[in-house]
Amino acid sequence: MDNLTLEQYYEGYLRMLRIRKFETRAEENHSKGEIPGALHSSLGQEAAVVGACMALEDDDYMVGTHRSHGHPIGKNADMKPLMAELYARKTGICGGKGGSMHLADFSIGSLGETSIVGSGLPVAVGAALGSNMLGEGKVTLCFFGDGASNEGAFHEALNLAAIWNLPVVFLCENNGWAVTMPASKAVSVENIADRAAAYSMRSELVTDGQDFESVYMATNRAVDAARAGEGPTLVEVKTYRFAEHAANLGRMLVDRGEELEGWLKRDPVEILRIKITEMVGDEIRLKEIESRVDQEIEQALEFAKSSGSPDVADAFDDVYSEKVPDYYNIA
Amino acid sequence: MPRISFIESIRQAQYEEMARDPKVFLMGEDLVANVFGTATGLIEEFGAERVRDTPLSENGFVGAAAGASMVGARPIVDLTITSFIYVAMDQVCSIIAKSKYIYGGQVKLPLVLRMCMFYGNSNAAQHSDRNYPMFMGMPGLKIIIPSNPYDMKGLLKTAIRDDDPVMSFEDGTLWSQKGEVPEGDDHFIPLGVADIKREGTDATVVAIAGGVPLALKAAEELGKEGYSIEVVDPRTLVPLDRETIINSVRKTGRVVVVDPAHQSCSAASEISAIIAEEAFESLRAPILRVTTPDTHLPFFPSGEKALLPSKDRIVSALKKILD
Numbered sequence: 001m002d003n004l005t006l007e008q009y010y011e012g013y014l015r016m017l018r019i020r021k022f023e024t025r026a027e028e029n030h031s032k033g034e035i036p037g038a039l040h041s042s043l044g045q046e047a048a049v050v051g052a053c054m055a056l057e058d059d060d061y062m063v064g065t066h067r068s069h070g071h072p073i074g075k076n077a078d079m080k081p082l083m084a085e086l087y088a089r090k091t092g093i094c095g096g097k098g099g100s101m102h103l104a105d106f107s108i109g110s111l112g113e114t115s116i117v118g119s120g121l122p123v124a125v126g127a128a129l130g131s132n133m134l135g136e137g138k139v140t141l142c143f144f145g146d147g148a149s150n151e152g153a154f155h156e157a158l159n160l161a162a163i164w165n166l167p168v169v170f171l172c173e174n175n176g177w178a179v180t181m182p183a184s185k186a187v188s189v190e191n192i193a194d195r196a197a198a199y200s201m202r203s204e205l206v207t208d209g210q211d212f213e214s215v216y217m218a219t220n221r222a223v224d225a226a227r228a229g230e231g232p233t234l235v236e237v238k239t240y241r242f243a244e245h246a247a248n249l250g251r252m253l254v255d256r257g258e259e260l261e262g263w264l265k266r267d268p269v270e271i272l273r274i275k276i277t278e279m280v281g282d283e284i285r286l287k288e289i290e291s292r293v294d295q296e297i298e299q300a301l302e303f304a305k306s307s308g309s310p311d312v313a314d315a316f317d318d319v320y321s322e323k324v325p326d327y328y329n330i331a
Numbered sequence: 332m333p334r335i336s337f338i339e340s341i342r343q344a345q346y347e348e349m350a351r352d353p354k355v356f357l358m359g360e361d362l363v364a365n366v367f368g369t370a371t372g373l374i375e376e377f378g379a380e381r382v383r384d385t386p387l388s389e390n391g392f393v394g395a396a397a398g399a400s401m402v403g404a405r406p407i408v409d410l411t412i413t414s415f416i417y418v419a420m421d422q423v424c425s426i427i428a429k430s431k432y433i434y435g436g437q438v439k440l441p442l443v444l445r446m447c448m449f450y451g452n453s454n455a456a457q458h459s460d461r462n463y464p465m466f467m468g469m470p471g472l473k474i475i476i477p478s479n480p481y482d483m484k485g486l487l488k489t490a491i492r493d494d495d496p497v498m499s500f501e502d503g504t505l506w507s508q509k510g511e512v513p514e515g516d517d518h519f520i521p522l523g524v525a526d527i528k529r530e531g532t533d534a535t536v537v538a539i540a541g542g543v544p545l546a547l548k549a550a551e552e553l554g555k556e557g558y559s560i561e562v563v564d565p566r567t568l569v570p571l572d573r574e575t576i577i578n579s580v581r582k583t584g585r586v587v588v589v590d591p592a593h594q595s596c597s598a599a600s601e602i603s604a605i606i607a608e609e610a611f612e613s614l615r616a617p618i619l620r621v622t623t624p625d626t627h628l629p630f631f632p633s634g635e636k637a638l639l640p641s642k643d644r645i646v647s648a649l650k651k652i653l654d
Contacts, residue, residue, distance in 0.1 A: 061402065094437070095436070097433055097435050098435065104437070106434065107437075111401050111402070111438070112401075112430055114425065115425075122392070122398065123398035123401070123426060124398060126396055126399040126400070126406075127399065127401060129395055130401070131402055133356065133404055136402070153391065153394065156388035156390055159386065159388065160386070160388060318434075319432045319471045320471065
């Protein structure tokens with residue numbers, strides 16, 4: 001099994017910090033009214049996202065969720081079209097038709113960030129099946145949450161992946177909450193990873209999902225097994241969502257009190273920063289990374305804000321649609 | 332041209348396209364056992380990898396078809412009976428219909444969902460749906476609905492080569508119908524081109540799927556009474572060939588729309604609305620619909636038969652607007 005190199009630690013810190021700063025700035029500007037719709041941040045889950053993504057090759061596939069900002073950044077996507085998408089601009093990664101829940105960049109292997117909970121799991125199974133049939137040998141990483149583990153799609157997808165021995169890594173970002181429903185009340189098992197046994201599937205339980213290295217190591221074992229033809233693995237990463245389910249819902253949906261305070265002390269970005277500092281004895285590279293990320297975020301914001309909006313006529317692109325009668329007065 | 336059955340036309344379309352393109356594969360329940368007869372010889376020719384039996388996991392394998400199509404495969408999913416699509420509605424409506432759109436055209440989903448409309452044979456309400464109108468209200472899904480073996484083969488081959496998701500609604504009342512169908516690779520019917528099955532000047536019948544042979548029988552009967560009835564088969568509902576329908580109505584001034592679906596929000600309702608919007612000035616009588624009333628199809632044969640469109644109901648609707 002591979003151990004992480006120092007360069008990989010730095011790379012992990014770079015990507016996690018990108019997510020942190022991208023989402024922090026997006027939340028600020030969302031609250032100023034610059035970004036329409038709801039905003040689902042993955043603040044607090046950066047180690048789960050980046051640790052998993054870094055176990056993949058660049059051309060491996062990935063399927064994500066409504067909490068979509070972190071996944072493409074974790075897989076090294078350019079942040080400019082992602083930010084532009086949040087701003088509903090024509091230059092957005094989805095041309096302004098997707099928004100916060102759909103930041104999927106197919107050029108880095110994404111096959112969608114889908115906002116119906118659980119709906120990505122069957123897609124990941126199909127991607128792995130297709131990749132096998134076409135002889136590509138790619139692995140598909142499928143992110144989902146504790147909430148999705150209660151959907152029927154979870155059962156169907158895990159069973160299909162198991163009987164067909166497909167190269168899928170099912171990665172559960174268990175952040176403890178499905179909107180207002182705590183996993184402790186909604187999930188019948190203490191560890192979602194235990195559900196793998198029902199499918200005769202390998203599992204990995206990452207109890208400290210705020211630790212980048214732990215997530216990476218567990219996911220890496222799963223990816224290696226998938227690539228070796230040993231089929232799927234269910235990986236559960238215990239992590240936490242620092243923010244509300246979505247920004248700007250008007251009020252706090254549920255007071256998570258001391259639980260939240262406890263988790264805020266286990267900030268994955270800070271934990272990795274301390275670890276690297278202890279390893280190398282100085283902060284020189286870390287500070288370089290921090291100013292680099294600041295610059296990238298400014299560039300992404302500048303790109304988004306200076307881009308034009310889509311035309312109403314663009315609402316008819318990328319789907320077969322019937323001609324609209326003239327009297328609609330559209331566009 | 333050889334005469335083959337509706338089922339054989341499906342089999343030929345699948346066989347020819349799978350032989351042509353190794354990316355095309357078939358999956359669904361009980362395929363290898365060939366329960367419906369549309370997979371005869373496919374397993375022997377293409378093997379279990381490309382003729383893939385699935386467990387009873389419609390949401391799972393329909394979603395898997397979506398994922399496979401995103402990475403470059405071209406799946407045909409045989410869902411057997413149309414009602415089973417309900418189990419997979421999340422994948423159909425949220426993933427298959429919308430992925431190309433919400434991701435701004437970054438991905439295409441070249442897949443075909445095949446379903447048999449298994450009505451008219453006492454299988455009770457859960458197995459007898461003609462549910463294509465629901466999907467006309469969901470942008471992003473093309474819909475073919477052939478009425479004879481010639482159209483079935485030509486449309487299915489086109490659907491398999493189309494880069495958008497296509498739903499194929501196959502009318503079980505037509506299964507044993509035989510017709511002349513070209514052999515070989517070059518029989519294609521473009522989506523969105525209606526076919527005038529019979530020319531006429533006094534009234535138009537726009538008929539869908541199993542409604543087409545009934546409309547032709549009605550036209551034949553009224554022909555003996557001196558009426559000239561035109562029968563238009565849209566063949567695909569998305570895209571819909573509005574022009575051919577409108578031109579026919581402009582010529583005849585009278586129209587009955589025959590649709591085996593339930594009446595409310597049926598394909599017939601949409602076609603009637605289009606005619607009212609675009610050809611109102613040509614109409615010399617109200618547009619009438621011959622559909623299935625808004626109750627379920629019962630198990631008891633006399634009840635089911637009475638509810639479904641029939642030659643007699645079409646004749647009587649036509650007489651009402653011709654007199």
